[in-house]
Amino acid sequence: MSTHSDEDEDLSQDDQDHDIDQQVEEDLDGQQQNAFVTDDADVELSNQQQLGEFEDIEPIEAQPPNEIDVDEQERQQSGTPAFRTLEELFKEGVLTGTQMALLKSKYIDLQNALTLSRQAEARLRQEEHTYLAQIEKQKRILEEGESFPDKITTEVQQRRKDLLKYSNDLACTNERLFDLEYKIKALEEDKRALEKEKARIPNQHDIDEKIKNLSKECDELKRQIVQKKSEISDQNISLADKRKKYSVTTKQYDELKHTIETFESEYIQSTLRPAELIKQTDSLSLQRDQTEQEIEEMDAQLKEQINSIQQLRDEVEKLKSLSSKEMRLNDQQNQQNEKLTEEINNVLNLIAFEEAKLAKEQIDERQSTEAVKSTIQMGKQIREQHAKIQKQKERLLRELKRAETQFRHAKDELSSANMTIEKLQLKRAAMPTDDTDLETRKDDLKDDIDNLTKSHEKQEKEIIVKQSMLITAQKEHEEVLLKQSDYRRDAVSMAHFASVVSNEREQKCREKMKAKNRLQAVQEDLQRKTGEIHEHEKRIVDLEVRLKEFASMYDIIKNERNKCVNSIQINSQKSNEMKEKIKLLQNEIEILRTKLSILEKDLQKKNLLVLASVVERDREKHKVEKQRAYLRELNIQDQQQTLENRNYNNLIAFAEKELVRLRKDYDTAVLDRNERSVQLVERYNEEVVFQEKVNVQDAKLKNAYIELRSRDDEIRLLELQIQEEKREIALFKKKLPVKRALDQELELYRICVS
Structure with missing residues (x-):
């Protein structure tokens, strides 16, 4: 219940942040529309509206960053429901110690990223307020400068307005061209990097073929x-x-x-x-x-x-x-x-x-x-x-x-x-x-x-x-x-x-x-009973024979039943163990699903994190490089294992030659029998060791295949994160030309005022 309540709180907070972001974007769009309006009436109306909106805003002062105490942070994190659930699962035996430590580290990283994103969001909002205050001041100055020549309407003023308009349009177009060129270059660089990474990553088909060859x-x-x-x-x-x-x-x-x-x-x-x-x-x-x-x-x-x-x-x-x-x-x-x-x-x-x-x-x-x-x-x-x-x-x-x-x-x-x-x-x-x-x-x-x-x-x-x-x-x-x-x-x-x-x-x-009638009936009964007695005696003999046969059959069936009961008990124990393992795996899968849902929610929260996303991108690239290095090491290990297998084949061939030679020399050299038998025992021990090594290699190959699949999934998730971050960067870059246009417009107004 505690986890569900925390998730509801996070969702409500995400909705509030999304509403605030929409309001800020609407304000910026309104500013962009008002920036390119040259008519005096429209400018005055927009200025009056903005003055009405931003009269109550107080000036923002720069504050030093808050110091974070690591011990307090760990204490706070240890009291969270996520850590409690992980500890409960560890006590129940669902999770191992390493899995719990990995999940805690991932949770801490995500929480730190969330705090950084919130700090960056607060900083951007402060910058937004400062910029809005500066724009308000500049608009007031412009209004004061434009208020005195309203009565005079000459051709010079008209030409000045046209010149300012066209100069603003030209500056905006130049900035747009510059931004587009910058984006194209960045995209080309990203494309080259992705192509290089794709070329480095081996294909799944090649990996499957290698694994099949190794298994064969x-x-x-x-x-x-x-x-x-x-x-x-x-x-x-x-x-x-x-x-x-x-x-x-x-x-x-x-x-x-x-x-x-x-x-x-x-x-x-x-x-x-x-x-x-x-x-x-x-x-x-x-x-x-x-x-x-x-x-x-x-x-x-x-x-x-x-x-x-x-x-x-x-x-x-x-x-x-x-x-x-x-x-x-x-x-x-x-x-x-x-x-x-x-x-x-x-x-x-x-x-x-x-x-x-x-x-x-x-x-x-x-x-x-x-x-x-x-x-x-x-x-x-x-x-x-x-x-x-x-x-x-x-x-x-x-x-x-x-x-x-x-x-x-x-x-x-x-x-x-x-x-x-x-x-x-x-x-x-x-x-x-x-x-x-x-x-x-x-x-x-x-x-x-x-x-x-x-x-x-x-x-x-x-x-x-x-x-x-x-x-x-x-x-x-x-x-x-x-x-x-x-x-x-x-x-x-x-x-x-x-x-x-x-x-x-x-x-x-x-x-x-x-008594004549009774006598006849009794005689018939006697004959019938004597016949029945003979039949019963025959049946008794047959039953005794059958009982002996059934006794022997009973002993055989009893032995077989005991064997079957023993086998059933063993199979039931194995099935119960397998059921328990399946339950543990299902619990782990459900935990991973919940974690995936939490991670998806956290990824949705990171839409406004620009600087932190860049840092995380660098980190993820570094991790990807580590994973590639790990994959290279795995490939090297596979090659080494193939070489070892070849060496083992050579050793087995050598052992076969030795066995053939021992067969030929046995008749002639009886005195060397003990030494040859010792050599045969050593070869058998070596073969046992080789078989154990082969089993270990099979286990390593399976683990490597599983790790490759997990790494591929992580790479796909990282690519999706990179695409989302690129989209966010593009959105923020679209907002930058508005600021530059406003700065140039302010400079022109200052020149005009001077």
């Missing part, structure tokens, strides 16, 4: 860099393959070297053997005694091993007994299952018999409910029995697992015993012995060990077969239990139903005739 070169560089990266990746793959081959060859070389060293050591040892044999004979005698002691220790260890093997045999027998118990349990379960099947067959026979009877009788609803209740009770009993059987089964499975763990421990102990036996055999073979008893013991031990291993293998096979049998028996047992539960339910329900039917047969016979 940058794209080509990017493509080349991508190609180089792909080549480098291929070379890295080939290097990895070659490294693998090199590692294989190095391993082979190391093995060969190791074999050569072993052969050399054996050769040295063979050369030293004659001297060592004597020592060995002495040492063998000592070793013989030691070996005898070791043999005794080995015998003790063998006894311990035999004892451990016997323990293992006992454990295996226990396992066999456990497996036999399990087999007995399975046999018992099979017998129970056979008994159940027999019972089920008997029940089925009873059911068939009862069904034949039921075809003639009616089922009562109350009796069916009682039968259902009894079947539910029987089902509960069967479930309890089934739970007991399951507990027994779990207990047996636990015992089986324990037996398996014991079997594994026994197997591990047996393998460790075999390892120790093999070690003992190796030691025994290494020892020089001549006794036949040891060999016989050895053979016996070998036979025992072979027998043990064979028996152990047989036991393992038997245990595996038994385990498979147990697993199959468990599965069959579960199936039989399920069937048993179903058959028991049916059998119990039917038995109970048969007992109820046998007890109440007499009552049913009485109601036989009445």
